[in-house]
Amino acid sequence: MSKLPPLRNLRKTTVLVIAVFLGFLIHWILVANWGRETIRDSAEAELSLAQSVVCSHIVNGSPFGVDSVFEEGMRLYYYSTVSTALQLKDDTLMHIWFNGADTVQKLACDIAQDVCLTTIAPAMLKAGEWSVDLVAGRKLLSTRQFVIEPSNR
Incomplete structure (x- = not known):
């Protein structure tokens, strides 16, 4: 045997x-x-600043019926969770609803328990491509796109 x-x-x-x-x-x-x-x-940290969904119902304070395709005549909600860091800034948080390139409504967020919730009336929802933005001042924090299809009734 050889040695090392x-x-x-x-x-x-x-x-x-x-x-x-x-x-x-x-x-x-x-x-x-x-x-x-x-x-x-x-x-x-970036994801936790603001997250949002478009949904058809709010159940026990949480979004329900989250989707990207809805029918005309439904009441829709834009539900955003917002971090405390964003709430402490001076900018007003807004939800801006768009039908294509047209602004349909702008609503200021009333934040309760780190949640910003706005709704759009069923009469305002027309068939087409929609989006909703969460903005603070001039900064876009979150956006969701969805489609409104004509009702089959």
Whole structure:
């Protein structure tokens, strides 16, 4: 059985190269893991600022009937959760309802329990492509697009 050569026969340069390589490898692993968590945290923070849905009902304070296609003659709600950071700013939060490029209504948000909720009357909903924006001052925080189809009645 052959023995490994004694470590004293290794050259100083080889030991230095191995030490530098291991240091680089450890540094790369640490930076890669730290960067991934930072990206995930910033994405979660951005998502938690404002999230919204268009729905047909509010049940126990939560959206119900979330969809992207609705029939004419329905009452629709735009439900937005808003972080405390956005509430503390001086800008008024608004929901702006659009039918195509036409502004149908602008409503200021009355925030209760981090929720901004507005509704649009069924008589105002005409068939076509719609969208609703949540804005603070001139900054767009969230938008939802949906379609109103003619009623089959």
